[in-house]
Amino acid sequence: MNGPDRAQERLQARAPEMELIREAQKGSRVAFDALVRQYESQVLRLALHLTGSEHDAEDIYQEAFLKAFRYIGNFRFECSFYTWIYRIVTNLCLDQLRRRKTRKEDQAVLVDHSGDEIDLLASVSDVRSFSNPERELDRKVLGERIQAALSKLTPRERMVFELKHYQGLRLRTIGEMLNTTEETAKNTLFRATKKLRSQLAGCR
Amino acid sequence: MNCEVAHERIVLAAYGELADEQIHELDRHLTTCIECRTEREQLQALKTLAGAHPVQEPNANLVARSRMRLEEALDALPPKRWYERWGDGILNNFARLQAAPVAAALLLVAGLGAGSIGGYEVAQGRAAHTAAGNGAAQTLVKAEAPAAPATQAAVANISSIVRQPNSEMVEVRYNEVVPRQVEGPLDDPAIRQLLMVASEDANSAGIRDDSVGLLAAECRAGHSCNAAGIRDALMVALRYDRNAGVREKALQGLEPYVSEDMRVRDAVLEALLNDSDPRIRTEAINILEPVEADMTVRQVLSTVAASDQSPQIRNVSRQVLRRVPEIQ
DSSP states (O other), X not given: OOHHHHHHHHHHXXXXXXXXXXXXXXXXXXXXXXXXXXXXHHHHHHXXXXXXXXXXXXXXXXXXXXXXXXXXXXXOSSSOHHHHHHHHHHHHHHHHHHHHHTSOOOXXXXXXXXXXXXXXXXXXXXXXXXXXXXXXSOHHHHHHHHHHHHHTSOHHHHHHHIIIIITOOOHHHHHHHTTSOHHHHHHHHHHHHHHHHHHHBOOO | OOHHHHHHHHHHHHTTOSOHHHHHHHHHHHHHOHHHHHHHHHHHHHHHHHTTSOOXXXXXXXXXXXXXXXXXXHHHSOOOOXXXXXXXXXXXXXXXXXXXXXXXXXXXXXXXXXXXXXXXHHHHHHHHHHHHHTTSOSOOOOXXXXXXXXXXXXXXXXXXXXXXXXXSOEEEEEEEEOOOOXXXXXXXXXXXXXXXXXXXXXXXXXXXXXXXXXHHHHHHTTSOTTGGGHHHHHHHHHHHOSOHHHHHHHHHHHGGGTTTOHHHHHHHHHHXXXXXXXXXXXXXXXXXXXXXXXXXXXXXXXXXXXXXXXXXXXXXXXXXHHHSOSOO
């Protein structure tokens, strides 16, 4: 199938959603509710994973959809509604992450019984068999360490890594969502992976 | 290719963002460079480690709680006034016009025309006013409004009051509501439209009750219930109406569609979780019977069975859950 055909198909698939957006722009609550239902799981999933707190995720959900309701009249179909709503959510999440940055940061370095630091990257072969109860690092502790390492990134690096690694979005889309270029998103992802590796590979 | 570029491309390749020809170049470099091969292994290890903090689906309770909070907040927002919607429209149109210079030019010409006519009208008005001030004419009647409100029509609102300087004349601008009556069969689109308006906006619970009752009866009788959004109107009544009787009628009207329409099922599930009236929650359980093996329905039933304040409802939910096989 060639490009124009695919674009046409995408447009047709989006037609009911565009209709809903137009209705919501005219003030229909029913149409807006339908849009909320379409995106609420994705919004909560992203906010929950980024903030690690149901309470914060609930607040972000609330604020994001209230903003969307208030400004849906400004949506001009220049990008997909998905990108538009994600842009709102990522901005709110960035604000939340920035607020957190000012609080005390967790230690990302894992220490063993003798007080030495453990090289997590070197012990990755152990990590692959999480189900073995005899292993020193269980999945929960490791998850917490990953979270701590992620919290050491700048909010923007954290966001790009989240959207790429966990949400599987294209760098081009990520650039659009964060109001930046694909190239900048690439560089940010590179910096994020570098920092994470140095966080997780503490020297003995 | 130097190692610095290779390191960057290793990351892009790991996330499927590298072009095919660049992948080939990178592979050639990796066969000769041990340092870059280690770099790649470390990145793979990082990717594996990051899997220990997986993305989780939000649970049904969190979704329901967030949705309820949002709906309450949206209900509390004042409705947009016509001029706000008009302003939005203008802004939108303006943005579109940026990409349509011809249309912009036409609008400009139209604006100039309207401005000239407006200027002429104002000039005429001023001339008349000056004449009145000189005592040449004692009465000044504005064209937009009659001298007194029509006796039959109620005054909806007063939009402006202006007393003309040095005179007893006052100009009052107002809008009026004229009572109308219409009669027709239930399947008449105009009648249905009015019933739907009544189901949402009427101040009297009795009128909402009558309209929702009639719409629900239409749905239960299978008379094109989806047409013109009747089903949506019933869902709105079920979710938001303050009167339990109205909500109950809406629920009954939605019953035939619970197995085929996911949105209806969502609305009934919300009623089961959140409605303040135990009668409606009980009825919602009965209505959900044809779809009680659905995973979401099972989750909500489990929540209700564990935490509903009414022992009877907890009991009924448990019975339903016991009846249904575990996995469908």
